[in-house]
Amino acid sequence: MKNKLPYNFGGLPRKYSNYKNANIVILPVPFDKTSSWIKGSDKGPRAIINASRNMELYDIETASEVYTKGIYTAEEISAGNSRKMISDVRTRVDHFLDDGKFTVLLGGEHMVSLGSIEAHAGYFNNMSILHLDAHSDMRDSYEGDKYSHACIMARAKEITNNVVSVGIRSSDASEMGNIDKSNVFYASAINKSKDWIRKAAGKLSRNVYISIDLDVFDPSIMPSTGTPEPGGLGWYEVLDLLEYVTKRKNIVGFDVVELCPSKNNAAPDFLAAKLIYKLLSFKFAG
Numbered sequence: 271m272k273n274k275l276p277y278n279f280g281g282l283p284r285k286y287s288n289y290k291n292a293n294i295v296i297l298p299v300p301f302d303k304t305s306s307w308i309k310g311s312d313k314g315p316r317a318i319i320n321a322s323r324n325m326e327l328y329d330i331e332t333a334s335e336v337y338t339k340g341i342y343t344a345e346e347i348s349a350g351n352s353r354k355m356i357s358d359v360r361t362r363v364d365h366f367l368d369d370g371k372f373t374v375l376l377g378g379e380h381m382v383s384l385g386s387i388e389a390h391a392g393y394f395n396n397m398s399i400l401h402l403d404a405h406s407d408m409r410d411s412y413e414g415d416k417y418s419h420a421c422i423m424a425r426a427k428e429i430t431n432n433v434v435s436v437g438i439r440s441s442d443a444s445e446m447g448n449i450d451k452s453n454v455f456y457a458s459a460i461n462k463s464k465d466w467i468r469k470a471a472g473k474l475s476r477n478v479y480i481s482i483d484l485d486v487f488d489p490s491i492m493p494s495t496g497t498p499e500p501g502g503l504g505w506y507e508v509l510d511l512l513e514y515v516t517k518r519k520n521i522v523g524f525d526v527v528e529l530c531p532s533k534n535n536a537a538p539d540f541l542a543a544k545l546i547y548k549l550l551s552f553k554f555a556g
Contacts, residue, residue, distance in 0.1 A: 278343035280547070281323030292340030294550060295371040297362060299347045299382040301355045311496055314529030314542070315376040319343065321536060322543035329548065331513075332555035336547065339554050342371075352381055352417035359385025363523075367393050372553070374546060377527030379496075380407060380422045383481045386525055391429045394477040394522045398432035399423075400470075400515060402508065403483040404457075404499040406441040408448040424448055426481075434473045436460070436511065437486035437503045457501050471515050478515060480524035480549070484542055494538035496530045505541070509548060516552040524549060 275281030279296040289295075298315030327337050347362060349355035359375070363386050366373045375386045380403075391397050401407075407423040410416065417425070427433050427448065439457040441449070453473055460466050485495040488502035515521070529542050 275323045277319065277323075279319050279322045279341050279543075280325065280327060280337050282337055282341060286337050286340055287342055288340070289342045292342035293372055293554070294336075294339060294341045295366045295373045296341060296343045296376060296546075297347065297359070297366070297373060297386075298344070298376045299355065299359060299378040301347070301349060301352075301378040301382050303352060303379070309496065310530040311377060311379050311528050313531050314378060314527070315346065317529060317531035317536075317539040318376055318526070318542045318546070321539035322547070324540070325543060325547060327547075329551040329555070331548075332551045334551055334555040336551045336554045341550075355382065356385040356388075356417070360389045363389035364392070373523050374550070375523075375525035375527075376546075377525060377529075380481075380483050380527045381417055381425075382527060383422055383525045384417075384425050386523060387426050387429055387479055387481070390479050390523045394479075396475045397430055397477045397479055397522065398434065398473075398475040399426055399430060400474060400478055400480045401426075401433055401435040402437050402481070402486040402511075403435060404437060404439055404485040404502060405483070405497065406435065406438055406445045406449055406454075407483075408445040409442060410444075410448065422481075432473070432475055434470055436470055439501050440499050457503060460503065460507070461501075467511050467514050470511065471518055474515065474519055476520055477522050478519045479522055480512070480515075482524065482526045482545070483528045484526065484538070485528055487541070492538050492541060494530050494532050494535065495528050508545070512549050513552050516549070521549075521553050
């Protein structure tokens with residue numbers, strides 16, 4: 271039997287999914303023009319939304335139902351090149367912020383985050399970025415393109431110098447000059463530390479934008495990415511970090527990117543959808 275629930279994040283009825291009453295907007299950006307190995311992240315947003323329609327909407331840890339705050343799923347953004355996509359994302363996110371909506375971006379490749387970061391930085395003073403990823407993404411350019419997915423945090427650092435990266439386990443020598451090692455929490459060091467979450471949160475300013483590349487997770491639980499790396503973080507390690515930061519900082523927005531769905535394994539799609547719902551639950555439960 272086909273899923274007959276409405277096509278929106280959570281499969282919500284109109285009462286909880288109309289724009290006027292929604293506190294939260296989900297913005298899908300199925301863009302995948304610069305991926306350097308496995309392509310398919312343009313199919314990520316729809317896979318996440320489809321998986322979300324099969325979630326239980328009660329969150330056990332927060333004893334809350336965040337969907338009752340209203341979650342509106344916006345029309346997808348399509349663009350033929352990176353600069354047009356970044357501009358379109360910024361314009362749409364600016365509009366949502368003007369309307370007082372908490373905005374969640376669904377990628378697509380990681381460069382989709384830039385327009386959202388630009389928009390949020392224009393609204394929130396002294397904004398820092400919590401960057402969860404397997405890769406540093408600090409190349410100034412990649413294959414001659416300054417707007418490649420491999421350059422997202424180099425471009426983000428031009429907007430706010432306070433970028434805290436977590437879960438990193440792959441970098442190129444050319445990135446070393448752009449990386450502030452005091453703001454990087456490598457996966458290998460996390461594995462040996464009992465205090466890394468407190469230290470990472472302590473690096474962040476009051477207003478925090480979170481950018482989550484799904485390859486931050488170990489490929490044993492998140493194989494559906496374009497550039498998987500061994501030695502990633504576990505589900506509860508990531509949730510513990512997000513819950514800790516959300517309780518102590520003002521999360522202004524976030525994105526979840528780089529899901530490259532597989533026809534043979536829908537579990538990663540559900541992980542991504544559940545991650546979004548958990549972070550929204552942490553944000554709005556209080």
